[in-house]
Amino acid sequence: MSETEETKETKATKAAGARKHTALPKAQILIEALPWLTRHNGKTVVIKFGGNAMIDDDLKAAFAQDVVFLHHAGLKPVVVHGGGPQISKALDRHGIVSEFKAGLRVTTEDAMDVVRMVLAGQVQRELVGLLNQHGPLAVGITGEDAHTITATKHQPRIEGELVDIGRVGEITEIDTGAIEALLADGRIPVVSSIARSQDDSHVYNVNADTAAAALAAALDAETLMVLTDVEGLYEDWPHSDEVISRLTATELEKLLPELASGMVPKMEGCLHAVRNGVHTARVIDGRVQHSILLEIFTDEGIGTMVMADKEGDTKGDTEGENNS
Numbered sequence: 158m159s160e161t162e163e164t165k166e167t168k169a170t171k172a173a174g175a176r177k178h179t180a181l182p183k184a185q186i187l188i189e190a191l192p193w194l195t196r197h198n199g200k201t202v203v204i205k206f207g208g209n210a211m212i213d214d215d216l217k218a219a220f221a222q223d224v225v226f227l228h229h230a231g232l233k234p235v236v237v238h239g240g241g242p243q244i245s246k247a248l249d250r251h252g253i254v255s256e257f258k259a260g261l262r263v264t265t266e267d268a269m270d271v272v273r274m275v276l277a278g279q280v281q282r283e284l285v286g287l288l289n290q291h292g293p294l295a296v297g298i299t300g301e302d303a304h305t306i307t308a309t310k311h312q313p314r315i316e317g318e319l320v321d322i323g324r325v326g327e328i329t330e331i332d333t334g335a336i337e338a339l340l341a342d343g344r345i346p347v348v349s350s351i352a353r354s355q356d357d358s359h360v361y362n363v364n365a366d367t368a369a370a371a372l373a374a375a376l377d378a379e380t381l382m383v384l385t386d387v388e389g390l391y392e393d394w395p396h397s398d399e400v401i402s403r404l405t406a407t408e409l410e411k412l413l414p415e416l417a418s419g420m421v422p423k424m425e426g427c428l429h430a431v432r433n434g435v436h437t438a439r440v441i442d443g444r445v446q447h448s449i450l451l452e453i454f455t456d457e458g459i460g461t462m463v464m465a466d467k468e469g470d471t472k473g474d475t476e477g478e479n480n481s
């Protein structure tokens with residue numbers, strides 16, 4: 158062997174060694190995902206994408222990639238989106254002042270037109286477009302379509318008094334037919350949180366966390382995943398940023414009266430979901446790119462996970478659950 162041939166061979170051996178070393182961590186990440194891929198295969202996951210988590214175009218694009226990844230990995234993702242800040246901006250442009258009572262938007266008839274326009278005509282369209290950049294997958298619907306979400310007028314009690322907050326709906330019925338047909342057809346449903354009235358004479362504005370939780374329960378989903386603009390449920394918000402990584406339904410129920418603002422419908426929704434057969438409900442940081450993949454396919458788990466009180470209350474075991 159000539160000297161140059163020998164040098165070439167040494168170089169090639171070294172390069173192969175270096176490739177092996179750089180490839181290993183990537184392979185390990187894929188291998189770490191294997192038990193989670195097996196476990197979640199064929200399962201329905203309802204993902205609520207909050208308006209406050211839709212901070213920039215990169216995050217929205219990463220969200221779409223994650224959802225499409227879940228789809229191709231054999232899960233059945235259903236997206237329910239919010240759009241609170243986007244609605245407030247549009248109302249402002251229409252000269253309508255945004256007012257919230259009991260964490261819900263006071264929705265006059267004029268405001269309802271704007272809510273519907275922004276959710277179904279703007280936010281939903283954008284998400285559907287981003288998902289469909291990866292193939293003909295996403296189909297947008299609102300709760301009005303095919304009787305998906307039926308509601309009655311919601312009147313919250315504030316200091317013992319029933320308060321009129323306009324066209325805000327309380328969900329009375331979910332018909333999962335349209336969503337299930339889309340899933341069976343290999344599509345990704347993207348649902349706006351607008352409900353029909355029983356007689357279809359008008360529509361209601363429904364909080365998107367509440368809608369996502371009700372859909373997760375009705376669809377018998379394995380997981381409800383709520384993406385928001387904080388790391389999870391903070392133990393002593395706003396004084397500390399210590400995230401509660403996991404808690405049971407009963408522990409959450411005790412905490413509910415102490416919670417404030419946007420966390421109330423989220424945690425009420427998580428409680429409703431796990432009490433109605435959803436295996437786990439999670440609140441995760443939508444500001445972290447690919448937080449969905451990290452939560453579903455890695456051992457660590459991020460954010461807050463709510464689970465039913467005992468194994469018998471859930472649809473599966475809780476052993477090996479990430480977030481532990």
Ligand SMILES: Nc1ncnc2c1ncn2[C@@H]1O[C@H](COP(=O)(O)OP(=O)(O)O)[C@@H](O)[C@H]1O
Nearest residue numbers: 207208209385386387389390391394417419420
């Ligand atoms: N205990 C808590 N832990 C975390 N966030 C809380 C808590 N209590 C109230 N919040 C508030 O809830 C907000 C999230 O809800 P919201 O603004 O409705 O977001 P989204 O648009 O994602 O639904 C947080 O930004 C925070 O201000």
Ligand SMILES: CC(=O)N[C@@H](CCC(=O)OP(=O)(O)O)C(=O)O
Nearest residue numbers: 207208239240241261262364365
């Ligand atoms: C009744 C009610 O309050 N509806 C919400 C619906 C949108 C929503 O929930 O959006 P986020 O998830 O981004 O907060 C609203 O009008 O803001």
